[in-house]
Amino acid sequence: MSATPLLAVEDLHTHFETPRGRVRAVDGVSFSLDRGQTLGIVGESGCGKSVLSRTIMSLLPSNARVPQASRVAFDGRDLRRLSERQLRQVRGRHMAMIFQDPMTSLNPVMTCGAQIVESLTHHMGLSRRAARDRAVELFTAVGIPEPARRVDHYPHQLSGGMRQRVAIAIALSCEPALLIADEPTTALDVTVQAEILDLLARQQRERRMAMILVTHDLGVVAGHTDEVAVMYAGRIVERAATTTLFAHTRMPYTEALLRSIPRLEDPPHTPLQTIAGRPPDLIDPPPGCRFAPRCRYADDDCRRATPALAGDGHAFACWHPLGAPS
Amino acid sequence: MARTTIDGVVAGGDAEGLAVRRRRRRLGVGFWLPAAWIGLVVLGAATADLWPMPAPETIDFFKRAAMPGTVGEIELAGQTDLSEYRYLLGTDSIGRDILSRLVHGARVSLLIGLLSPLIGLLVGGALGVLAGYYRGRVEGVVVAAMDIILAFPALVLLLGITFYLGPSLPNLILALGFLSVPASARVARANTLSLAGREFVLAAKAMGASDLYILVREIVPNVVMPLLVFAMLLVAVLIVAEGTLSFLGLSVPAPTPSWGAMIEEGRELLDEAPHVTMIPAAAMCLTVLSFNLLGDRLRGLIDPRESRL
Numbered sequence: 001m002s003a004t005p006l007l008a009v010e011d012l013h014t015h016f017e018t019p020r021g022r023v024r025a026v027d028g029v030s031f032s033l034d035r036g037q038t039l040g041i042v043g044e045s046g047c048g049k050s051v052l053s054r055t056i057m058s059l060l061p062s063n064a065r066v067p068q069a070s071r072v073a074f075d076g077r078d079l080r081r082l083s084e085r086q087l088r089q090v091r092g093r094h095m096a097m098i099f100q101d102p103m104t105s106l107n108p109v110m111t112c113g114a115q116i117v118e119s120l121t122h123h124m125g126l127s128r129r130a131a132r133d134r135a136v137e138l139f140t141a142v143g144i145p146e147p148a149r150r151v152d153h154y155p156h157q158l159s160g161g162m163r164q165r166v167a168i169a170i171a172l173s174c175e176p177a178l179l180i181a182d183e184p185t186t187a188l189d190v191t192v193q194a195e196i197l198d199l200l201a202r203q204q205r206e207r208r209m210a211m212i213l214v215t216h217d218l219g220v221v222a223g224h225t226d227e228v229a230v231m232y233a234g235r236i237v238e239r240a241a242t243t244t245l246f247a248h249t250r251m252p253y254t255e256a257l258l259r260s261i262p263r264l265e266d267p268p269h270t271p272l273q274t275i276a277g278r279p280p281d282l283i284d285p286p287p288g289c290r291f292a293p294r295c296r297y298a299d300d301d302c303r304r305a306t307p308a309l310a311g312d313g314h315a316f317a318c319w320h321p322l323g324a325p326s
Numbered sequence: 327m328a329r330t331t332i333d334g335v336v337a338g339g340d341a342e343g344l345a346v347r348r349r350r351r352r353l354g355v356g357f358w359l360p361a362a363w364i365g366l367v368v369l370g371a372a373t374a375d376l377w378p379m380p381a382p383e384t385i386d387f388f389k390r391a392a393m394p395g396t397v398g399e400i401e402l403a404g405q406t407d408l409s410e411y412r413y414l415l416g417t418d419s420i421g422r423d424i425l426s427r428l429v430h431g432a433r434v435s436l437l438i439g440l441l442s443p444l445i446g447l448l449v450g451g452a453l454g455v456l457a458g459y460y461r462g463r464v465e466g467v468v469v470a471a472m473d474i475i476l477a478f479p480a481l482v483l484l485l486g487i488t489f490y491l492g493p494s495l496p497n498l499i500l501a502l503g504f505l506s507v508p509a510s511a512r513v514a515r516a517n518t519l520s521l522a523g524r525e526f527v528l529a530a531k532a533m534g535a536s537d538l539y540i541l542v543r544e545i546v547p548n549v550v551m552p553l554l555v556f557a558m559l560l561v562a563v564l565i566v567a568e569g570t571l572s573f574l575g576l577s578v579p580a581p582t583p584s585w586g587a588m589i590e591e592g593r594e595l596l597d598e599a600p601h602v603t604m605i606p607a608a609a610m611c612l613t614v615l616s617f618n619l620l621g622d623r624l625r626g627l628i629d630p631r632e633s634r635l
Contacts, residue, residue, distance in 0.1 A: 059531055062461070092534030099532075105525040109547040118543070119533045170533065 005032035027234035040221030043231035096171035102163035113151025161192035360616030391599035434584035445503025454514025558621025
């Protein structure tokens with residue numbers, strides 16, 4: 001471990017001002033990520049994981065507010081204090097992002113090659129000729145067959161899986177130190193999902209990038225991350241090395257998520273173990289532990305006081321963690 | 327990677343060839359016929375001075391409201407002595423060659439029909455894209471300005487321009503162009519709004535693109551096609567508008583032939599010599615229909631591709 005982590009997020013809050021009130025989409029998240037490490041961020045829809053990744057990239061809509069105290073330090077520089085112009089030098093060049101839906105994340109009226117060439121000429125100062133050759137190389141690296149022909153194709157001529165490979169090639173084009181993949185496989189079918197995840201893992205290893213894999217699918221993070229952070233209602237509720245998290249789950253929410261995955265060995269017509277209730281309203285969250293209203297182990301303590309995220313290595317925010325001697 | 331090759335084949339040459347074939351088939355007669363007619367009108371308007379026919383203002387006093395095919399004696403354009411000439415489309419109420427006036431009149435209709443929408447497209451399109459992309463105060467000002475122009479009676483504005491600046495083709499083009507700005511701005515803004523929310527704009531930002539780059543390379547190329555389709559319809563509307571304005575004396579001044587003026591002048595002879603009105607009316611009708619059909623075809627070509635994005 002090096003002295004300064006590549007990415008250090010400290011007490012990050014992201015609020016949205018809406019007519020109904022202030023939505024605390026991200027409510028005090030801290031974590032750090034070293035070079036070459038992979039962090040999975042898992043949570044159900046609306047838990048703030050996408051907003052978190054966009055806050056790191058400073059890609060928030062205009063009604064979003066990030067309080068002064070929040071810090072996002074990338075390679076020792078506080079991104080929150082950079083000007084828009086300085087941020088543009090960081091985005092794409094040093095940190096890149098892959099989006100959920102490859103159907104909409106590519107410009108329909110530009111050829112796939114042109115979309116890579118633009119960022120290569122802009123960030124790396126390559127000539128168009130050299131950038132094109134580099135684009136073909138990148139297409140080869142992400143497993144696109146006939147790369148020399150594909151660079152001249154428009155996105156609508158490619159399948160979903162191919163488009164996501166193009167999006168990955170664009171993100172990798174400037175050799176970023178950090179890659180944020182925001183649900184990169186959610187819009188793809190299952191067989192293609194595995195390929196894309198393997199591709200990301202391979203590229204991450206070869207290029208020694210740090211990667212944040214944002215997903216709602218625990219199965220996705222299981223084989224592809226070093227560490228996992230589970231988010232609930234804008235906060236990280238459990239964080240541990242991937243193997244530890246699955247082997248020794250401490251937070252009831254994580255356990256509930258794991259239980260809700262249907263198993264092949266279950267007999268037919270086994271009812272799906274869902275999590276009762278709905279995620280809390282982020283404008284007016286309940287007092288105490290935010291998962292308490294839906295938690296099977298919750299008692300009055302849970303509804304009164306908020307547990308802090310505590311623990312070295314394996315951190316969790318719970319008054320009654322699983323596997324604790326009672 | 328076995329799956330990759332399968333993926334590649336599915337997305338590969340076959341789909342591409344199919345798309346090209348489908349597009350060719352979809353163009354069909356409904357595209358080529360209107361395109362041919364518009365090509366003919368444009369060619370006629372461009373080469374009007376070269377044709378062996380009388381100038382549009384030359385009058386044959388002996389052949390008034392003559393039927394098509396009548397032979398008379400008249401000075402051809404650029405000549406001083408009379409020569410025998412067959413009025414293929416007849417003459418109008420004071421004895422001017424209808425074919426010559428039709429061909430020269432096409433210039434007015436085309437200039438108005440093409441230049442005015444161009445002004446609307448450039449000014450309105452730019453305003454709309456800026457309003458849709460930057461939102462906030464820019465959008466408020468643009469939308470309010472457009473609403474004011476829309477609420478202002480167009481005829482009063484045209485009357486005012488004719489009264490103060492005089493009735494001339496450039497003034498008319500500018501006035502009609504000005505009036506077509508709000509509609510173009512709305513189309514551009516609506517399209518920009520939906521595009522700006524798309525992930526590829528966010529993806530471009532995530533790759534470090536500036537606002538200017540996003541506007542020029544990501545938004546505008548995507549807005550151009552729907553705007554062009556809209557412009558095709560605008561062309562048709564403005565050609566008809568020129569005709570209507572002729573009846574109010576707000577179109578180009580008298581000796582200059584225009585289709586609208588020809589229809590208006592033939593009105594009194596409608597029962598004895600209907601061809602004087604019907605021929606320019608038919609020309610206008612065909613041209614307007616052609617632009618509408620082309621616009622429709624163009625939209626048909628874009629829409630299915632859009633829905634597959």
